[in-house]
Amino acid sequence: MKIIHFRAAIAAVALAACVPAAAAAAPAKADPPVTEAQLAAHIKILADDAFEGRAPGTDGEDRTIAYIVGEWAKAGLQAVPGSATPWLQPIPFVESRAVSGTAKFKVHGRDFAIEDDGIILTGREASAALTNVPAVFVGYGVDGTGKVNADVAGKLAIMLFDNAPFGDKLPRYRERRQLLADAGAAAVLVIATDAVPWAQLRDSAGATSMRLADAKPAAPVSGFLSLEAADALLAKAGQDGGALREAAKSPDYRGVVLPVSADLTTQSAIRPFISNNVIAKLPGAKPDGKAVLFLGHWDHLGICGDEGDADRICNGAVDNASGIAVLIEVAKRLASGARPDRDIYFLATTAEEKGLLGARYFADHPVVPLTDITVALNVDTIAISPRGTPVATIGRGKPAYDAVVRQVATKLGRKLDEDGEADAFIQRQDGWALGAKGVTSLMVGGSFSDMPLLEAFLSSDYHGPNDNFSDKIPLGGAAEDADLHVGLGRAFADVKAWPGK
DSSP, X not given: OOOOOHHHHHHHHHHHHTSOOOOOOOOOXXXXXXXXXXXXXXXXXXXXXXXXXXXXXXXHHHHHXXXXXXXXXXXXXXXXXXXXXXXXXXXXXXXXXXXXXXXXXXXXXXXXXXXXXXXXXXXXXXXXXXXXXXXXXXETSBOTTSSBOSOOBXXXXXXXXXXXXXXXXXXXXXXXXXXXXXXXXXXXXXXXXXXXXXXXXXHHHHSOEEEETTSOOOOSEEEEEOHHHHHHHHHHTTOOHHHHHHHTTSTTOOOEXXXXXXXXXXXXXXXXXEEEEEEEEEOOSSOOXXXXXXXXXXXXXXXXXXXXXXXXXXXXIIIIIHHHHHHHHHHHHHHHSSOOSSEEEEEEESOGGGTSHHHHHHHHSOSSOGGGEEEEEEOOXXXXXXXXXXXXXXXXXXXXXXXXXXXXXXXXXXXXXXXXXGGGGGGGSTHXXXXXXXXXXXXEESTTTOHHHHHHHHXXXXXXXXXXXXXXXXXXXXXXXXXXHHHHHHHHTOTTTOOOO
């Protein structure tokens, strides 16, 4: 495969964008259906080993961005006017790689050891040393209102990984961990429960971590405890782990101070770097100050295996080369057919896998005013279900928006799955970052309708080296979902039919 150098490719696209486009309007006609072969061609490239798993801040990022920009430019999209870096939104990040860490516990003043394979420690800075830090078990870390539920200032907060069961809109563990840091916690240890396998958590936490350079400071020391290690520590402190977890399910839980103290040290390698969101615009024929935003994350996990593994690259074919493939084909149809009334923006985000970081940055530093966005349509992990799978919506519940989805899906002969199960994933996708800022954000398609198929993927190839391109990826449903997004783009960009929020 021929890979064009990133900077040269961007420069060439920027130069081409300076050439005036033909002014003749395209005749109104039906959009040609997206084919499985068209999606496969993009996925095969983006999930190729040459892209090294598309990790932010790597050569794989450069290749990925060059490809997306090139395809969007060929489709007829434009760089956003006035940007200092056409097509790109540069984002400063800080990467931290754990080098070493030690944890020494005392229970009732006596030493208590946790085996190294039961604890993971990471530091905020290059080095950290905490001594005699008192511990408190905080359950989920927040109460039913989403506020920190215990006095954690200067303490080691021990928190559960799972989502709090007393509110489906309460923050996930990363946000709860940050809330504890904001409240002054010296360290936060997260207990791995049934929500995530310890081996998976250990491997991912043992790799590099990322944060936005302008993010609020994390706790000086963070980490994870296996369920077995946590229960052993709690038992030594005179507490039953199972009983504590049950008590923590109350929205009024206030935590338990433990007769435990800890000495914690970490050494980390710190690297500042720049990664990029990719942003493009399709100017509307009758712009009215409102806009439609399509988004999907381009990043994946990069080189994720150990030295000596037969396959060390997490290629991310389904997650989320498939989503980027859909956005490319949607852009082609919206740009080549009858020009939509409203401006339409396309956003390929970085660092979704590290906590929706690219989307969060865009939400905090929007290239287009968030109040102008009438709807954001996120496309992620879309190649799971076959043709004919009903359409589910993550983020449904606003009748006017739901009616548009229903109308477009029905016109395409699609059935609807409206049982609400898909919203279990609402905080695990980029639309959540925009929704937190008041933007109506939807993720629509078949992948989150067939839960058995989705769970089968999440428990097997997901986030592993086996998420490769192959003929076995079911692209029929993805092609149908691509057509659905073309229809949704046209519907939400129609000034008369959709007056906007």
